[in-house]
Structures are given as structure tokens and as C-alpha cells.
Amino acid sequence: MTIRKYATIFSIAGRDQFVYLPSFLVRNVFFLIILFIFYSLWRVVYGDANTIAGFTMVQTLWYLTFTEAIELSQTRIFNPISQEVKDGTIAYSIARPYSYVLYWICRGMGENLVKVVPLLLEGFLIATIMVGPLPGYLSALPFGLIVIAGGILVGTTLQAIIGLLAFWFEEVMPFWWIVQKLIFVIGGLFIPIDFYPDWLARIARATPFAFAAYWPASTWVAFSRERFLITIGGQVFYLALFALVAALLFRAAVRKLHIQGG
Amino acid sequence: MSEPTRQRTNLLRLALHYFRFNLSAGMAYSTSFLIQVFGMALNNGAFIIFWLVLFDRIGAEIAGYGFTDVMFLWALAASGFGLSVVVFGNTHQLSRIIYTGELDVYLLQPRPVLLNVLLSRTVVSGWGDLLYGLSLFVITQPMSLTGWLLFLLFTILMALVVTAVRVFYHCLTFFLGNAEGFAQLAGELVISFMLYPGSIFRGPAAWLLHSLIPAAFVAYIPARIFASFDPGTLLIVLAADAVIVAAAFLMFRLGLRRYESGNLIGSRM
Structure with missing residues (x-):
């Protein structure tokens, strides 16, 4: 019963998203342009080299289509959460018979998973045109989709935590900037972590940010059973940790909540 | 004082008034102001790591650009964009102001319409961009009086052109x-390409970057x-930037002829 409730929230959000899909597709021009910029940059960087840090040019570009798809598909759920905290609407929302945090995560995921499909398709087309097909793309496809959904879920849960910070801070956007940039840099969104010096790569690989970008994308471009299991294991671990953090934050936040009038 | 001189003085006074007012309004929530400014500076700083790693890994220039050259682009982009949104902070709202009919409120005021619209709001996080851009310039570039003068000139030109490009497309x-x-x-593309x-x-x-997305000139x-x-090249840049700014003004003027009031009742406090 409980699971059905959240599955309904997830599917309603997904269906809603279909209505806005045309405008989302127009905005995807940015995704295509960014991929073109990356292609122009990496073409010069690779020059005559076949591989850099174990990645071929083809793998690097495909890697970037996956990490960008994960990033651009994510609805900023910390915005409505922080807005509800600021305008007091949260007083009504928390009285409803569901977990407030889970509601937003399910709603966010419903939208995100609808948005990631066209991004992956566009990425497939543009990467194939620019650098050719990715070897092993189809055989890794089911595993790739699972870990990409996992990466989006890690990012979405982080966003829910950021939204809850509105109970303590007037403006939560800067927290998002910081987390987003940690995903960009430490998480390997712009560049595979393997390019980093060894000491930094070892640290970066273990962070939650890497499980939101590097691990899912690298699992697809250089698939192995071992890599897939590490990715899934890390995502489950960090999701459990973030769920605990979100629950504790929410409990502390509700204690702080003063409801005045009606 | 001649009429054009008087108009220019009035315009400058209006800009300074808006600047002071917007700054004090932003600083009214001082914690939020500081978090936004430093958050944005930190946000931009993350990209340095990307370039450091890339240059370190390949150990050579990228198409004639060294690390310092790329950092110049970043310093200029951040400070120019920051200045643009701090001074002309209402630019991103221009389309909404046009299609909701809110432009009526500005049309009734005895000030140049476009500048009045653009100047009337600020984006607080723009101070973070500006701070970051200037800091990055100081840290990564060789210091000289000519260097500073050129950087400040290019920052102002960049702010004007980025604003003009966004105005041009909003006028559609x-x-x-x-x-x-x-x-x-279009605004995002100019910034993205110039980085x-x-x-x-x-x-x-390359042709596109010299025309519809004029990253080359800024x-x-x-x-x-x-x-x-x-x-000689500086003169070409000045002329090209002047053409882009003039095109934005012209586009707004042409658009204004087609504008129909929305009968929206509004006021500006």
C-alpha cells in the first residue's frame, strides 16, 4: 500500500512531464551545443593520441553524453521545497499522509526519468555523428540504464537535503551551486576521474558525487561486471546514508516549525 | 548645458540612482547577500580544477592557448557577465515584461524605455561573478597598468555586448x-562558447561565433x-561591439512599434 502510494506520485509526475516535453526538447539545444563544444575541445586535446588515461576519444565523448544527460535531466526539487518552507505552505504538506521528503523524491524522479530518455537518444545521435558508435553500447544498455537512473536518484536525494536546509538558511541556491560543482569536478561530470592525478582520483572515486556521474557513465562506456557491481553498491550505500540524513534533518526541521494562524 | 549633454547627465544620474537603490535593497538581507556572493565565487572556482587537470594531463597548449590564456577568458567572462547582471539585472525578464504588457508602466515614465527597464533590477549573485573575475585576473595574469586598463575596458564591453545580445533575442x-x-x-551560448x-x-x-553568437568580439x-x-584590432573590436549594441537598440525600437498595451494595471514603487 505504502509503495503504491509513492508509485502513484512517481507516475503522475512522469505523465505531467510528458505535457512539457516539447518545451524541454527545445531547451535541449543547449545539451547538443555543449556536446559540440566538448567535441571541439577533445578533438584538439586528443590530436593523434589513441587513448588518454585509458579512454579513447570515442569513449570520452560518449562518457560526456551520459554525464550531461544525468545532470540536465534533473528537476531542481530543492526550489519548491525551499519555497514551501519560506511561504509556509509546508504546514499543509506535512499534514498529508505521506513522507514529505519521499514525496518530493518520487515526484522529482518521475519527471527526471521522462526527461532523461530524449537526452540519451539525442546524445546517441550526436555522439554517433561526431565520433562514431560506442563499442559495446547495446550489450551494456540495460546495465547502463539502471546505473544512470541510480545516479539521477543520488543527485535528486542530495537536492531534497538542500531544499530542507531552507529551514535554517534563507537562500539555499548557493548550497546547490557548491554541490553541483562538486559533481562537476569531483564527480567527473566534465572529465573522467581517470584523468586526475592518482591521489585525487582515488579520493574522488569514493565520493557520493562520483556515484552521481562518473561511475554510471564509465560503467556504460567501459562495461564490466565488476564495475557495474561497484556502481550499484556505492549508489545503494550513499542513498541509504542520504535517506538517513534527510530523515534526521526533517525531524529537526519540524521541531523548529512554528505554525501561526491559519 | 546643451540638450544632448543634459540628457546624458540625466541618464547617468538615473543609472547611478538605480545602482545605489538595487545595491542597498540587495544588502538589506546581508547574510543572504554574502552567501550568494561567496557561493557564486566558489561555484566559478570549481572550473579551475577542470582546466588544471586537463593542462596537467596533456602537458602542452590547447590550440595555442595555455592555462593562463584560458584563465583570462574565465576572468573576463565572469567579470563581464557579473557587471552585466548587476547593472542591467532586469534583462532576463524582458520577454515576460513585453508579453504580459508590463512595459506600459515603463512607457509612461519620462526616461528612455529600454534603459529604464534594464536598469531597474539587479541580480545579487552577479557580485560574486564580478568578485571572482577580478580575483582570477589578479591571481593568474601579469600585472601592469595597461593590462588593468585593457581588462576593465573589455569587462565593460563584454557587459554591454552580453546585455545587447540578450536584449536582441528577447525583442523577438x-x-x-x-x-x-x-x-x-542565446545568452547561455555566448557565455559557454567564450569559456x-x-x-x-x-x-x-567559427563564423557563428563572429556573428549570431559574438563570442569572438568579446x-x-x-x-x-x-x-x-x-x-588596429582594438578599433575593430570597439566598432563590432558598437554595432551589436546598436542592433539591440534598433531591434527594441522596431519591436516597440508593434507593441500593444495589455491593459495591465501596474505600478512601480
Whole structure:
């Protein structure tokens, strides 16, 4: 019963998203342009080299289509959460018979998973045109989709935590900037972590940010059973940790909540 | 005082008034102001790591650009964009102001309409961009009086051109209904392209960067002038930037002829 409730929230959000899909597709021009910029940059960087840090040019570009798809598909759920905290609407929302945090995560995921499909398709087309097909793309496809959904879920849960910070801070956007940039840099969104010096790569690989970008994308471009299991294991671990953090934050936040009038 | 001089003085006074008012309004919530400013500076700083790693890994220049050259592009982009949104902070709302009919409120005031609209709001996080851009310039570039003067000139030009490009595309709303998404995209593209070495783009992309997305005139060519000063090239940049700004004004004027009041009752406090 409980699971059905959240599955309904997830599917309603997904269906809603279909209505806005045309405008989302127009905005995807940015995704295509960014991929073109990356292609122009990496073409010069690779020059005559076949591989850099174990990645071929083809793998690097495909890697970037996956990490960008994960990033651009994510609805900023910390915005409505922080807005509800600021305008007091949260007083009504928390009285409803569901977990407030889970509601937003399910709603966010419903939208995100609808948005990631066209991004992956566009990425497939543009990467194939620019650098050719990715070897092993189809055989890794089911595993790739699972870990990409996992990466989006890690990012979405982080966003829910950021939204809850509105109970303590007037403006939560800067927290998002910081987390987003940690995903960009430490998480390997712009560049595979393997390019980093060894000491930094070892640290970066273990962070939650890497499980939101590097691990899912690298699992697809250089698939192995071992890599897939590490990715899934890390995502489950960090999701459990973030769920605990979100629950504790929410409990502390509700204690702080003063409801005045009606 | 002659009439044009008086008009210019009035305009400058209006700009300074808006600047002071917007700054004090932003600083009214001082914690939020500081978090936004330093958050944005930190946000931008993350990208340095990307370039450090990339240059370290390949151990050579990228299409003629070294690490310092790329950092010049970043410093210029951040400070120019920051200045643009701090001073002309209402630019991103222009489409909405047009299609909701809110422009009526500005049309009734005895000030140049476009500038009045653009100046009337600020974006607080723009101070973070500005702070970051200036800091990055100080940290990564060789210091000299000429260098500073050129950097400040290019920052102002960049702020004017980025604003003009966004205004130009927002004005399509006068003709097409709602060009908000398109204008937002155009602004993002100018910034996105100018953060990468210009020489990596070839063929039609290079042409595009000299025309519809004029990143070349606000970033790549200024970077070249900064590295090796050439007055002739500087004049070309000044002329090209003047054309872009004039095109935005012209587009707004043409659009205004097609504007129909929305009968929206509004006021500005």
C-alpha cells in the first residue's frame, strides 16, 4: 500500500512531464551545443593520441553524453521545497499522509526519468555523428540504464537535503551551486576521474558525487561486471546514508516549525 | 548645458540612482547577500580544477592557448557577465515584461524605455561573478597598468555586448509571441562558447561565433589584444561591439512599434 502510494506520485509526475516535453526538447539545444563544444575541445586535446588515461576519444565523448544527460535531466526539487518552507505552505504538506521528503523524491524522479530518455537518444545521435558508435553500447544498455537512473536518484536525494536546509538558511541556491560543482569536478561530470592525478582520483572515486556521474557513465562506456557491481553498491550505500540524513534533518526541521494562524 | 549633454547627465544620474537603490535593497538581507556572493565565487572556482587537470594531463597548449590564456577568458567572462547582471539585472525578464504588457508602466515614465527597464533590477549573485573575475585576473595574469586598463575596458564591453545580445533575442517576443527560452539560450551560448579557446572551433562554428553568437568580439579577440596589444584590432573590436549594441537598440525600437498595451494595471514603487 505504502509503495503504491509513492508509485502513484512517481507516475503522475512522469505523465505531467510528458505535457512539457516539447518545451524541454527545445531547451535541449543547449545539451547538443555543449556536446559540440566538448567535441571541439577533445578533438584538439586528443590530436593523434589513441587513448588518454585509458579512454579513447570515442569513449570520452560518449562518457560526456551520459554525464550531461544525468545532470540536465534533473528537476531542481530543492526550489519548491525551499519555497514551501519560506511561504509556509509546508504546514499543509506535512499534514498529508505521506513522507514529505519521499514525496518530493518520487515526484522529482518521475519527471527526471521522462526527461532523461530524449537526452540519451539525442546524445546517441550526436555522439554517433561526431565520433562514431560506442563499442559495446547495446550489450551494456540495460546495465547502463539502471546505473544512470541510480545516479539521477543520488543527485535528486542530495537536492531534497538542500531544499530542507531552507529551514535554517534563507537562500539555499548557493548550497546547490557548491554541490553541483562538486559533481562537476569531483564527480567527473566534465572529465573522467581517470584523468586526475592518482591521489585525487582515488579520493574522488569514493565520493557520493562520483556515484552521481562518473561511475554510471564509465560503467556504460567501459562495461564490466565488476564495475557495474561497484556502481550499484556505492549508489545503494550513499542513498541509504542520504535517506538517513534527510530523515534526521526533517525531524529537526519540524521541531523548529512554528505554525501561526491559519 | 546643451540638450544632448543634459540628457546624458540625466541618464547617468538615473543609472547611478538605480545602482545605489538595487545595491542597498540587495544588502538589506546581508547574510543572504554574502552567501550568494561567496557561493557564486566558489561555484566559478570549481572550473579551475577542470582546466588544471586537463593542462596537467596533456602537458602542452590547447590550440595555442595555455592555462593562463584560458584563465583570462574565465576572468573576463565572469567579470563581464557579473557587471552585466548587476547593472542591467532586469534583462532576463524582458520577454515576460513585453508579453504580459508590463512595459506600459515603463512607457509612461519620462526616461528612455529600454534603459529604464534594464536598469531597474539587479541580480545579487552577479557580485560574486564580478568578485571572482577580478580575483582570477589578479591571481593568474601579469600585472601592469595597461593590462588593468585593457581588462576593465573589455569587462565593460563584454557587459554591454552580453546585455545587447540578450536584449536582441528577447525583442523577438515583440514579433513571435514569447522568445524567452530562445533569448535565455542565446545568452547561455555566448557565455559557454567564450569559456573555451576560440581556436578549437572551425568552419561554420567559427563564423557563428563572429556573428549570431559574438563570442569572438568579446572574448577571443580581446584575449589576443591582451596578450599582444594592437590598436588596429582594438578599433575593430570597439566598432563590432558598437554595432551589436546598436542592433539591440534598433531591434527594441522596431519591436516597440508593434507593441500593444495589455491593459495591465501596474505600478512601480
